[in-house]
Amino acid sequence: MTKADRAARRAADLEARQQRWLEVEKPKFRAEVRAAVERRGLASFMNDTRWRALCEAVYAELPFPPAFQLQSVLGEREPLADPEALAGGWGGWSELGDAAWAVEWLRVVPRHRRPRGRLVADEVIDCADAFRRVLERLHIPYREDEARTFWIYGYAPADPATLTPPSETPT
Template identity: 60%
Template sequence: MTRQLSKAERAAEREAGWAAHSKQWLEVGRPKMKARVLAEVERRGLASFMNKTRWARLCEAVYAELPFPPSFFLQTVLGERQTAMDTRPASFWGDWRELETDSFEIEWIRVVPTFSRHVAMLLPDEVLDCSDAFRDLLVRQGAPFREDEAGTFWIYGYAPADPATLTSSPETPT
């Protein structure tokens, strides 16, 4: 006869399974992913402009200095190429903590520094804009970025040239 596990025992088993999965990812999966990213970076002739420390400092500054963490679109080196992106003010905040995990695979992010806050049913939404504060933050952090005509900011983890001189859109395949 099989004894039924208690809630605590089931939770301990789940935790042990998760720990084993995490260990497998850190020891095998992550190094393989990093090697694939670096091979693609080399194949496309990209240069690295950000590292884990710089991404972490940028994320900390966003939470510490801005009135809200702006939303963003993320393009990874191995990910499917982003095409049309909505640059209207978002009705949600960005989760900048996700940029600190496996930041080695971030090719670029496109930040929309506006936030649309619902006020009331019969009133238009209030649009908050932190463009100036965000631009100042990027300059102080020394982050490689460019601002486009839509008022969004492109921050580069990898790029084919110095981001300050980039004229073509990062959406263009390299």
């Protein structure tokens, strides 16, 4: 088998896996999310269009893609991460778009620590004001907590005016 044959086989395998995802796995996963949303009595506050617009605005209008903690409707309930630990990384906003319909909430830390050396404290770059403007311009319901993190709810059991950060206990 030549290199070209192996490359063609890999490309065909990849295309078959993508086709299976689109035709079988994705509809099954979406049905599981819908069933969990109904069972838990959650209301939808975001849609694919809003998630896509938010992701595009993050890359176009902010100085860096902020880190976030994500809770999926079907995912294990994880303890809340320390916002300062999250601030050391970057967010994978481009990966969020494909399965945004499964996001229960997103906790965004709009600051980034840039190391400056061992003897000098890290520089903290904060884009909270710019992020807040993006959310307001796109009419995305959110809550800001005392740790200066932003909570964006895909689904929640309450009216957006009364949304609060989830407790650390599973629902």
